[in-house]
Amino acid sequence: MPNCKGCGASVAWIKMPSGSSMPCNLPPVRYLPGAGSDRIVTPSGEVATGKIIDPTSPFARAAVDGYMPHWATCPAAAKFKQKGKQ
């Protein structure tokens, strides 16, 4: 699997229903669907909203696996954006 072209981080390429692949951070995170405003990519490539939680939290039993889109944390993400400033 290729790493991020911008920062060299290891990423998971999650295939989206559209057929394109989205780079996502590793390892996967645990999140509570619908509980927050974090953007999550599900293992099946859907974009969901939820709250990322600590896997050791008591709430973790209700959490499911997902991935944080790599562009959310990539230090080189600005290179990928057409608009420049955030």
Ligand SMILES: [Zn+2]
């Ligand atoms: Zn990156």
